[in-house]
Amino acid sequence: MSDVSYSQLAQPEASFGDYFALLKPRVMSLVVFTALVGLIAAPVAVHPMVAFAAILFIAVGAGASGALNMWWDADIDQVMRRTQKRPIPAGKVEPGEALAIGLTLSGLSVIMLGLAANLLAGFLLAFTIFFYAVVYSMWLKRLTPQNIVIGGAAGAFPPVIGWVVATGSLSVEAWLMFALIFMWTPPHFWALALFMRSDYDDAGVPMLTVTHGRRATRVHILAYTVLLAVLAVGAAATSIGGPIYLVAALILNGLFLKGAWSIWRRDEAMAEADGFAVEKSFFKLSLLYLFLHFGAILAEAVLRPYGLGGWG
Incomplete structure (x- = not known):
């Protein structure tokens, strides 16, 4: 300090x-x-x-x-x-x-x-x-x-x-929810770092964008998003999942993968030209992504006693 x-x-x-x-x-x-x-x-x-x-x-x-x-x-x-x-x-x-x-x-x-x-x-x-x-x-x-x-x-x-x-x-289900947030965190914050890199440069914080550059950060975002998607969709088959969660996970992870792919394909000239619009959009989506995943888990839990949640 x-x-x-x-x-x-x-x-x-x-x-x-x-x-x-x-x-x-x-x-x-x-x-x-x-x-x-x-x-x-x-x-x-x-x-x-x-x-x-x-x-x-x-x-x-x-x-x-x-x-x-x-x-x-x-x-x-x-x-x-x-x-x-x-x-x-x-x-x-x-x-x-x-x-x-x-x-x-x-x-x-x-x-x-x-x-x-x-x-x-x-x-x-x-x-x-x-x-x-x-x-x-x-x-x-x-x-x-x-x-x-x-x-x-x-x-x-x-x-x-x-x-x-x-x-x-503790149980496997608890750790699945842990893993969902844990794997979501890097692409969420790296997307922010892509369009806020100067802040981290000025502060001397060794964010990935500072130490390895934006190109490497884009690759990391895509890699973590792929792993996250596998985990998130796979969780639908567990006791905290169900049809509601599965539909939400398929839609959200499809959008998240599309966003990460778009980020990966861009170079810095493209990003600078449109003011990092794609990266900012991905960051906003990431906030909605986590909220809706946990909202779907909540819906499954609330509806399960009525025979409407889970896989029966």
């Missing part, structure tokens, strides 16, 4: 919205949704109050990770256009405040999830926070172009935690 003194910046009084922004609410919303799907897809019913408390504390844990990440990355956030308006580089929140909030919420969320659900769920939440804040943010992000590949595990744990809240144990 750099020695930039954010206290020297003009500091308007922080609002509730500034502190809430520290928690990365958009990332938190995805964490909450995938954790909820993991919980509902599990074969064990959970009391509504336990489920509510569990999802709440998982959300708090995700927010804690976001605050710790913003504290550590405040120096590079100040350099990157995409992140310059975050609370710390904007001078609205002191780094020390973000650290205190992150540590406090981390401890609170882990302890309360362990008490509300079970110790394994609490342990997995603690590991997820540690992995994102320390392994990814403090170690991998500035060290290796594989940062987002390995670090993607942090974002893949929420459905596993949701499953464990319900069952108290």
Whole structure:
């Protein structure tokens, strides 16, 4: 972390919205949704109050990770256009405040999830926070172009935690949901890196586009998308899948493969000419891709008791 003194910046009084922004609410919303799907897809019913408390504390844990990440990355956030308006580089929140909030919420969320659900769920939440804040943010992000590949595990744990809240144990189905997010993460972020490369260059972050160039990144996006498609469609044959999921997976992965193929075929002159329109479109599709896959898993789980979900 750099020695930039954010206290020297003009500091308007922080609002509730500034502190809430520290928690990365958009990332938190995805964490909450995938954790909820993991919980509902599990074969064990959970009391509504336990489920509510569990999802709440998982959300708090995700927010804690976001605050710790913003504290550590405040120096590079100040350099990157995409992140310059975050609370710390904007001078609205002191780094020390973000650290205190992150540590406090981390401890609170882990302890309360362990008490509300079970110790394994609490342990997995603690590991997820540690992995994102320390392994990814403090170690991998500035060290290796594989940062987002390995670090993607942090974002893949929420459905596993949701499953464990319900069952108290791990299973193949939980790890399938983990793998779906884990394999989705690299093409999602590499697509962003293709049209935001200058940000990573300026910040000195060794994203694949910086260390190996955009051509290699395009190849990697296609390779990971092919593997992801095989995994995603194959999951339809498992207990978390079914006809609804299969239809969704076939359509979504067909579109995703088409997008990755289009990205692979492009050279930099083509991309520059249209302002990276294809890459931006693929990035937007990737957001919809994950939401709809987990939405299909949720639909199968909700309809299964009525004989309408799963393979019967």
